[in-house]
Amino acid sequence: MKTTNRILRAGTMLATALVMTLGVAASAKADTTLTVWDWKSGDPTTTPYYDKVKADFEAAHPGVTVKFVMQPHDQYYTLLGTAIAASQGPDVVLVHGGSQAKERIPAFSKLDDKVADLKARVAGWDEFAGADGSVYAVPISIQGLAVYYNKELYKKAGLDPEVTPKTWAELDAICAKLKAAGTTCFALGNKEGYGADFFYSAAAANALTAEQQAAWTTGDLKWSSPEIKAIVQKWVDTQKDGWYAEGANSTAKFMDEYQSFERSENANTIGLLSDVAHWKEFDEFLEPQNVGVYVLPPVSGGDGKLRMPLAGGIGYAVTKFSPNQDLAAELAKSFAATPAMQVFFESAGAVPSDTAVDTSKVESPSAKVVLGSLSDGAPLLHNNTSTAETEEWHRQSQMLFTGETTVDKAVARLDEVQAQAKKK
Amino acid sequence: MAEVQTREKRILRILSIPMALLALSAIYPVFFAINAALKTRKGYVLDRFGITTDPTFANFSQAWNQSRLSEYFYNSVVVTVGAVLVLLVVASMAGFALAILRFRGRKIIFITILVSLMIPVQVVLVPFYRTMIGLNLIDSRPGLIIAYTAFFLPFSVYLMTAFYARLPRELFEAAQIDGANLLKVWWHIMLPMGKPALVTLGILNTLYCWNDVLISLLVLQDQRTLMVGIAALRGEYTTNVPLLAAGICLAAAPIVILYVIFQRQIVNGIAVGAVKG
Amino acid sequence: MTETVIAKDSKSAATPRRKSGGHNAERLAYLFVLPALALVVVFRIIPLIWGLGYSFTDYDGMSQPRFVGFDNYIGIAHDPVFLDSLVNMLILLATLPIWIGLPLVLAILIHQGVPGGKIFRAVYFFPAVLSSVIVGAIFNVLLRYDGSFNLFLKAMGFSAVDWLGNSSTALFSLIAVQLWSTFGMSLLIFIAGLSTVSSEMLEAAKLDGAKLLQMWWHIVIPSIRPIIEFAAVVTTIGMLTSMFGLIYVLTAGGPGTSTILPEFLIWLEQGKMNRPGYASAISMVLFLMMAGLAAIQIRIMSRNADI
CATH class of the missing domain: 3.40.190.10 (Periplasmic binding protein-like II)
Structure with a gap:
């Protein structure tokens, strides 16, 4: 009985101390961190792809840290909605092509002039385009x-x-x-x-x-x-x-x-x-x-x-509220870089949006049919x-x-x- | 009389059969989860219900290491312990004031707290998130502790108030003769006297905090808690049930162990705390 | 100093006495409720009022909200999905007697010394410690058309039922799973309540020749009425605010609208449909309906807390 009382009281003191330190808990920020939201980066089959994108981007941009935050897919659009509503959150976000991307275009940055060099090599842009034809995300899969x-x-x-x-x-x-x-x-x-x-x-x-x-x-x-x-x-x-x-x-x-x-x-x-x-x-x-x-x-x-x-499957968009617009756009583009796309194709079996990926080594008969049908789709x-x-x-x-x-x-x-x- | 008693006993014995079935059903999910966790992904797809003949522990180690569950585990412990302690202190203080002290606006304050008990989380999601951002509480463990306190507080305050209101008043009268101030009364009398209710609340709030997904998802976006980690394992397409099951077992284990150890206290605590003596 | 604020008994509590220094003590009393009140107001009440504001706008979470008057509310009134969700909520509420009755009967049996009662008491609470993510994932597999429950039924000679895929059974399956996972809590509360019923009273009734059932109905249940009320209040709140996780995992609201509850619809409109303004309006209607219920509950809870 006595001991429990003592424990309870000790706990109370601890809690009080905790409450008081809350105000002090300030966070120290690194140089620049780009936060990416997705629902895939924790999947064992896609991990090599994400590791590659992160390593390549950080090597090319010293002082920049890329942080992948994998959200449960169940809650993904609810969370994205709250982040958008509050104009705070991730710099780069993964979205499904089609209506999920298009209905959120007001929250994304226009990428046309930034992705001009990708347009020919990468396919699937239509699913991420606005009514005016502008592009709002970089597709990574078909x-x-x-x-x-x-x-x-x-x-x-x-x-x-x-x-x-x-x-x-x-x-x-x-x-x-x-x-x-x-x-x-x-x-x-x-x-x-x-x-x-x-x-x-x-x-x-x-x-x-x-x-x-x-x-x-x-x-x-x-x-x-x-x-x-x-x-x-x-x-x-x-x-x-x-x-x-x-x-x-x-x-x-x-x-x-x-x-x-x-x-x-x-x-x-x-x-x-x-x-x-x-x-x-x-x-x-x-x-x-x-x-x-x-x-x-x-x-x-x-x-x-x-x-x-x-059609374009999933793609990376830059949020309008990201303070690092140019860097974020660079990162979105690097998801479609050919070496990374090659890894994406080989480890996850995704059909990459990047047409330069070498798919000739595939042995699977059904994969051959699928890959052969990409040039003329409905x-x-x-x-x-x-x-x-x-x-x-x-x-x-x-x-x-x-x-x-x-x-x-x-x-x-x-x-x-x-x-x-x-x-x- | 004796005849009536034996008949009564016989009825009870017969009734214990459906009760035992119900008890089995309460245990079955545990069996299912452990059994599934011991299968390989392919093994599970091919035979979901059969008892595994060739158990593998790879899922547990994969869930623990690859999915960062060990890190999430630490976060869950810190946040749950912190939130529960803050909750108990705040609820006990408020309960003391509302049940024992007399001041203007007491009833309004009590009703305000009760009303907030009836606001579903979904209703306040967006404004709540913006408030958290405004107060710079996003992405910090103290922030989540505060959020949990705010969400689980109303019921705790209610229970503490109800509990204190039933304590014999002689206690405070004795204290006031000694000239103790309110803080001392709370510390030396109310906290020890409130133990049964505090234990109940400690248990319930531990459950709520440990099992929460939605609030934690919103507040902690980099540092995750365990249940969120599990929810994320469900992924876009529940691909890997054995891995999920292993995660579930790991996440539920601490709570189950606590329950088994403190079973008597939990049962009695809920009893004493919730019931008018 | 303290004597003025500590009520001597419940009667004097009604008229607070003031002596010198009363102000100071009263101020101290506010200090005690302040942390709780501040947290509740900042994180629940203010967001609620904020949401009320949204409900009169066409807010989509992205562009500037535009005031649209009662448009959202008119839209709701004509939204068949919302109306269906209300019907489902009423059906759910109508099952309250089972949520109270089942644990009560079990508590009485355990109290009467059913063989294995101690074990049952411990095991029945077990599902309550599991999160709804876990419960849902498991029942998903059990209740499927080719799940273990149907395998069991077939082995017993019954025909299989698509529990979660049939509009007439989905809602009840959902309710049953939630009931299964929470009845242990009410059970413990009832067992505790029963232990306070004086055994002399029961003996006396027995000597008067009262039948077992009569005794329970006329003596025991009335004497634990406050506890039953308490359990009913807690259960109702749980029904209206914490079914989301299970719906998501078990049925996703289907088939059709048969398991959509307002709570789930709010989430759907806000997240997938990206219409926070509309979702807020649904929230407000739900909250208003709960307020009616809440008035009754607050009365019961205030009485229990002697306020």
């Missing part, structure tokens, strides 16, 4: 949607593993055959709605004309238009036809869906070109010669050509969809699966959200 398939399961179902579908009807036939063999056709995780995102974006890539893609970006092509509605209808039909396993709404796309594909529980999955859920990862589980890749055929329309849907529709629409589509896509809504009601609701979001 992202896209490809269908990966399990050749072993194709063989088991009596399919030729080297023949990939060129039209939706052919894909339908493949799924029917797989189903008859007792194999689930597609892995699908739609807990956060990403499964539905990938589906409509991949299905639209070769279905829409360039004009229609542009009309989508401006909000003139509606969800209720025949082209888009047909895709929403297919979303529902494919579920009814038994393309997916039960429980898609409670399966996270990252990584539950892909893990089930890696366990050979299903034959196809819509995956990515960079970051994760790509050839490098599937090769590891299914063996390279067993992994195939193709472009999802359009639901309807198209010119018969299947272009890989791709736009990624979901990158040009407003966040409000995307959130609503996540919800509607889930309710279409549970049967709580119909295609007509869903597209009507999405039209409303689209009209409101693209009004500005």
